[in-house]
Amino acid sequence: MTNVYHLRTPLSEKDVRKLRVGDTVYLSGLIFTARDAAHRKILDLINHGEKLPFDPRGLAVYHVGPVVRRKNGEWEVIAAGPTTSARLEPVEHEFIAKTGVRMIIGKGGMGAKTAEACKKYGAVYAVFTGGAAVLAAQAIKRVVDVYWLDELGIPEAVWLFEVEEFGPLTVTIDATGKNLYDEILERAKRKAQEILSRLS
Amino acid sequence: MTLSPEELKNFLIELIRTAETRLPVDVYEALKQAYEVEDNPIAKQHLGAILRNSELAAKLGKPICQDTGTPVFYAEMGADFPLRSEFYDIAREAVREATKLVPLRPNAVDPFKKKNTGDNTGRFVPWFEVEIVPGSDLKVTFVAKGGGSEAPSTLRMGLPIRGVRNVWETVLQAIVEAGPKPCPPVIVGVGVAALSDQAMALAKRAALLRPIGDRHPDPEIARLEEEMLKAVNELGIGVHGFGGKVTALDLHIEYAHRHPATYAVAVATNCWAMRRATGYITSEGKWEIISKHITG
Numbered sequence: 240m241t242n243v244y245h246l247r248t249p250l251s252e253k254d255v256r257k258l259r260v261g262d263t264v265y266l267s268g269l270i271f272t273a274r275d276a277a278h279r280k281i282l283d284l285i286n287h288g289e290k291l292p293f294d295p296r297g298l299a300v301y302h303v304g305p306v307v308r309r310k311n312g313e314w315e316v317i318a319a320g321p322t323t324s325a326r327l328e329p330v331e332h333e334f335i336a337k338t339g340v341r342m343i344i345g346k347g348g349m350g351a352k353t354a355e356a357c358k359k360y361g362a363v364y365a366v367f368t369g370g371a372a373v374l375a376a377q378a379i380k381r382v383v384d385v386y387w388l389d390e391l392g393i394p395e396a397v398w399l400f401e402v403e404e405f406g407p408l409t410v411t412i413d414a415t416g417k418n419l420y421d422e423i424l425e426r427a428k429r430k431a432q433e434i435l436s437r438l439s
Numbered sequence: 440m441t442l443s444p445e446e447l448k449n450f451l452i453e454l455i456r457t458a459e460t461r462l463p464v465d466v467y468e469a470l471k472q473a474y475e476v477e478d479n480p481i482a483k484q485h486l487g488a489i490l491r492n493s494e495l496a497a498k499l500g501k502p503i504c505q506d507t508g509t510p511v512f513y514a515e516m517g518a519d520f521p522l523r524s525e526f527y528d529i530a531r532e533a534v535r536e537a538t539k540l541v542p543l544r545p546n547a548v549d550p551f552k553k554k555n556t557g558d559n560t561g562r563f564v565p566w567f568e569v570e571i572v573p574g575s576d577l578k579v580t581f582v583a584k585g586g587g588s589e590a591p592s593t594l595r596m597g598l599p600i601r602g603v604r605n606v607w608e609t610v611l612q613a614i615v616e617a618g619p620k621p622c623p624p625v626i627v628g629v630g631v632a633a634l635s636d637q638a639m640a641l642a643k644r645a646a647l648l649r650p651i652g653d654r655h656p657d658p659e660i661a662r663l664e665e666e667m668l669k670a671v672n673e674l675g676i677g678v679h680g681f682g683g684k685v686t687a688l689d690l691h692i693e694y695a696h697r698h699p700a701t702y703a704v705a706v707a708t709n710c711w712a713m714r715r716a717t718g719y720i721t722s723e724g725k726w727e728i729i730s731k732h733i734t735g
Contacts (some may be wrong), residue, residue, distance in 0.1 A: 258614050285557055301614075303505065304505065304508045305506065306502055306543065311490055317502065317505075317542060318496075318502045318503075318504065318640070319543075320504055320505050320506075322586075323586075323590065323620050346587075346619070346679065347587070347619045347620040347679075347680065348620075349620065368489060368492070368679065369587065369622035369710070370489065370492070370503065370504040370506075370622050370711060371492035371505065372492065372496075372505040372506075373451075373492050373495045373496045373499065373501050373502075373503070373505045374488055374491060374495060376505075377495070377503070381537060392543065392545070394545070394546075396557075407488060409484070409681065413547060418617060420680055423676065423677070423680060423681070423682045424615070424618050424676070426580075427615050427618070427675055427676050428676040430658050430673055430674050430675060431611040431615050434607075434611060435607060435608060436612060438604060438607055
């Protein structure tokens with residue numbers, strides 16, 4: 240754990256280029272949610288030359304399917320911890336390139352193609368504590384809007400949230416393309432081999 | 440007074456609510472212990488967040504995790520329990536109502552038509568494992584199984600000639616392959632059996648039903664559990680994959696006698712956010728939640 244940053248969206252390229260793996264970020268401003276179906280939906284619209292109902296440039300995309308409730312006409316976010324990001328690995332590089340997001344927030348890490356896109360376009364991948372759904376919901380101050388709710392359902396819809404001091408987020412892929420998990424998992428693999436070779 | 444369907448439903452709703460919002464004390468204590476021993480600063484920071492989140496959820500009565508899981512009922516049903524055949528429909532209705540009341544995220548999705556049923560019930564959802572026992576009470580453990588820790592479930596039909604090596608290889612490879620994805624620190628369940636489905640069902644029971652620190656009654660299996668837990672933690676994956684000392688809070692093994700030609704090994708994991716609650720209801724409608732949970 241090296242540096243702690245308090246950042247606000249929209250993020251500039253300069254904001255994210257200074258971040259390094261292991262850094263902690265607390266994020267304020269607008270972020271939007273997108274899981275599997277929402278990634279496909281947004282990319283389909285962009286690829287057909289259609290306009291998105293919001294401007295994703297400089298924002299953070301959050302991998303989450305929240306628990307929400309409608310109370311007196313307002314949306315209340317009950318629980319909103321991150322979902323497994325690896326499912327989005329096949330499309331995230333294209334998503335970064337075409338939406339201009341500067342931060343991807345999720346859990347469980349992402350792969351080489353995402354790391355390459357982070358380096359090329361200036362973005363980072365950061366991890367929110369998996370399962371810490373109430374903690375996350377407390378940092379979400381307001382539901383600004385929700386898109387494609389009927390079509391995609393509550394967990395898969397795109398929710399635009401206003402957040403304050405959303406974190407702790409740990410940067411695990413930085414804009415140099417370094418991936419913190421690579422090293423840890425490589426070591427775990429070697430250790431497993433070592434333990435197995437001791438057996439017989 | 441005979442038990443009414445309404446009473447049974449209310450008992451099950453409270454069981455679901457407890458499991459979803461209040462971490463079991465054994466898991467909470469194990470996480471606190473992990474926080475004490477962990478010296479990797481990033482892992483420790485996230486363990487701190489896990490503890491704060493669990494306390495907040497219990498205090499506010501909100502779901503610990505937004506993935507409120509797939510509902511599973513493990514029931515020990517007394518042979519003289521009055522609502523034996525009605526139990527399934529009543530439990531389904533309890534899930535529907537709990538989804539609105541707690542509230543829970545609707546997680547039942549048609550795999551072909553892609554439609555979410557919106558109320559956490561559907562074809563084979565909730566899932567039931569029912570055992571008939573003597574007596575007139577119904578004892579139920581409700582578990583909400585999260586998708587993130589379900590995805591890395593592993594089944595391997597090993598070679599009998601390789602013996603217990605099948606188990607070591609399958610466990611270590613499954614945990615390495617899962618990496619940070621099942622939200623470590625995890626609780627690992629290992630099932631060894633003749634049949635493939637049997638192995639997975641036993642692995643599930645081992646991971647979900649046995650409390651942290653519980654050892655198998657057979658001392659040889661108990662020793663294997665301890666050795667494998669130590670090995671899993673030596674992998675250094677750590678809390679959410681950030682490295683450090685604690686990858687698993689515990690590891691439990693269950694086995695069935697195998698077929699001479701098969702050696703089925705299954706590995707199931709549960710995330711740190713174990714949603715599990717146990718209670719019983721009598722034939723007169725008296726009910727109680729007997730598992731211990733944090734109060735926030």
